[in-house]
Amino acid sequence: MTTARRPFVHDGIAYGCDYNPEQWDPSVWAEDVALMTEAGVDLVAINVFGWSHIEPRQGEFDFTALDRVIDLLAAAGIGINLGTGTSSTPPWLTRLHPEILPMTEDGTLRYPGGRQAWCPSSPVFREAALALVDAVARRYGSHPAVELWHVSNELGCHNALCYCDTSAAAFRVWLEARYGTIDALNSAWGTAFWSQTYREWDEILPPRATLSTRNPGQQLDFHRFSSDTLLDYFRAEAEIIRAISDKPVTTNFMVTAHIENLDYWSWAADMDVIANDHYLDNRLSDPRTELSFAADLTRGLAGGEPWLLMEHSTGAVNWQPLNRAKAPGQMIRNSLTHVARGADAVCFFQWRASVQGSEKFHSAMLPHAGTDSALWREVVELGGIVDRIAEVAGSRVVSEVAIVFSWEAWWATQTESRPSHELGYLEQMHAAYAALYAQGVSVDVVAPGADLSGYRLVVAPGLHLVRAAEASVITDWIAAGGTAVVTFYSGIVDENDRVWTGGYTGPFRQALGVAVEEFAPVAAGEPLRLTSGATASLWSERFRATTAAVIDSFADGPSAGGPAITRNTWGEGAAWYVATLPSAADYRALFARVVAEAGVTATARMRAGSDVETVRRRGENADYLFVINHGGDVAVAEATGHDLVTDAAVSGEIEIPGGSVRIIREEALV
Secondary structure (H helix, E strand, O other), rough: OOOOOOOOOOOOOOOEEOOOOOOOOOHHHHHHHHHHHHHHHOOEOOOOOOHHHHHEOOOOOHHHHHHHHHHHHHHOOOEEEEEOOOOOOOOHHHOOOOOOOOEOOOOOOOOOOOOOOOOOOOHHHHHHHHHHHHHHHHHHHHOOOEEEEEEEEOOOOOOOOOOHHHHHHHHHHHHHHHHHHHHHHHHHOOOHHHHOOOOOHHHOOOOOOOOOOOOOHHHHHHHHHHHHHOOOOOOHHHHHHHHHHOOEEEEOOOOOOOOOOHHHHHHHHHOOOOOEEEEOOOOOOOOOHHHHHHHHHHHEEEHOEEEEEEEEOOOOOOOOOOOOOOOOOOHHHHHHHHHOOOOOOOOOOOOOOOOOOOOOOOEEEEEEOOOHHHHHHHHHHHHHHHOHHHHHHOOOOOOOOEEEHHHHHHHHHHOOOOOOOOOOOHHHHHHHHHHOOOOOEEEEEEOOOOOOOOEEEEEEEEOEEEEEHHHHHHHHHHOOEEEEEOOOOOOOOOOOOOOOOOOOOOOHHHHHHEEEEEEEEOOOOOOOOEOOOOOOEEEOOOEEOOOEEEEEEEOOOOOOOOOOEEEEEOOOOOEEEEOEEOOOOHHHHHHHHHHHHOOOOOOOOEEEEEOOEEEEEEEOOOEEEEEOOOOOOOEEEOEEEEEEEOOEEEEEEEOOOOOOEEEEEEEEEH
């Protein structure tokens, strides 16, 4: 489904937050709005978790408090991102209708007391939620302060996969619509294995916990069904709003590490503007690079258009095993990295730090320490920067490199039976992206099958599940003169999780010029050496080069003597194959060679500063070069123009102090 997109209209780059006034005595509200004005806040999300406050009993609506908050914000000239309030159920609903509660794969019911305590397939939940949406939309649909509608909140964060009987019935309906006949389903799932052949639709269940491993085709389709079900729910809310209000409608995606349950490629066309929540994930070895990847992926979902950073944090979160505080200046650098990579809004969860509840130790724009704090001063400083760079809004990042990302490949890779449980899709993606990131080039993240005509280099890390037509887009593009890198565990299964026979890499095989016969993974921490002296880990393969040139070989390990990295001429282009996971340094060295071969140019010329991120956004009348120094040493870059951060002219070599950011307006490149 596609809709005619309604533009998000805002003066400059939005600076804002989630605001939960219901957590505070009304005597605090006027002070909050005054401090928001002091900080430069001009977009506030409200009523995100408002259901029990505006509908305290079924069918009884009380908008008194919400009216007052909206009036206060509007009087201060602050735009409103209005939530529908449906994310979490009020106690009266689950008391009256416990059948809406979600069930986990082991058959355990999940109770109210947290959030998202509802089954996405429940018609009872939907009826109650849509009645609320209708009431909110009718009351505020034409309010001049409302700039954006915020459907639910982080849909599927906790309840994407529900295994209850209601979900089972809905799953069967979805499957019948997808396959038409039970024989087609049996073929797609390979149910001849383990006597799983179905004769009636009613025999099919969600992939609940079993004594053995489960059918991976069934699991794959359950992921698709679950994503589609929540998308259908979004559409139901959006349809009500759009019939009443002419303001744009969106919901906040969760393009971040470890959130895999929704295929946002299939969601993007339904959003009037793409919005994302992102939190620095300190469980990762390189959280900063993951932030850049997530921002680039969000921009990909937006089709290259600007997008909104709906939530991130000023400091620590509350839900990681170790919730690290951000270093001085890190919040500004994180925020402006998102802007550099396409965000036209910088918003935080939340405005005022909670003093009760599960998120009382989550950072906020106004911390527990109040305004006499370093964090508050940094919030005000960032607000000033966002105001000074208003002209950047609407500009776009231009890239010569694309990396192919697939939620379906992620789901298919993570099944219970795979060659190594150390193998993860996202880890491969991050490793390849980090090697590209180190080259100082901009990267677009694209869906399988996307148009590649504007790129010089395309990278497909671990594209385990791929359709024949999607693979052809890449191989045809190579033949027309492109340079591509495909990494191990790519081209293994089709859309039904059926192995491509005849040798692994399947539909990529001829273009890559290799014949892979056998996987030979290695244990975690077990090193591999290549004949060049490079080191690798995790994976090796036993294969031969058919038409490809061998660039490097395994010196030891289970594939010793065989090729590890190859390059094949295919038509007018070149296809590289990487059959292992090189060390970070060796991956960077490999991509330095590939980037140079493909003729990709770095975003900016740097004379010093290895810990510096450079991105260029292109506008109609000017380009904007972002130079973000994440290190402690002074960096030196070449640029000429006007620095919007310091409001000073720059020319030639400029110094960027450690921990600082420069955003330089340049004349548009043609």
